[in-house]
Amino acid sequence: MVHGDLDEALPVAMARRYAARAGATLHELPGAGHFDVIDPDSAAWPVVTEALRTVVAGAEV
Structure with missing residues (x-):
């Protein structure tokens, strides 16, 4: 996941929680x-x- 820390539409805290889960x-x-x-x-x-x-490099074909 890639997320900007200044994203106001979707706060980075939301991405942190999702990534952890x-x-x-x-x-x-x-x-x-x-x-x-x-x-x-x-x-x-x-x-x-x-x-x-x-x-992509880690994807199984």
């Missing part, structure tokens, strides 16, 4: 808002793409 890895992005995780021009984008690579 689901056993997921949460990457908190300092200074990132709600839409930064889907904006290829944002500073958050390299973290998002690396998280996706990790998930």
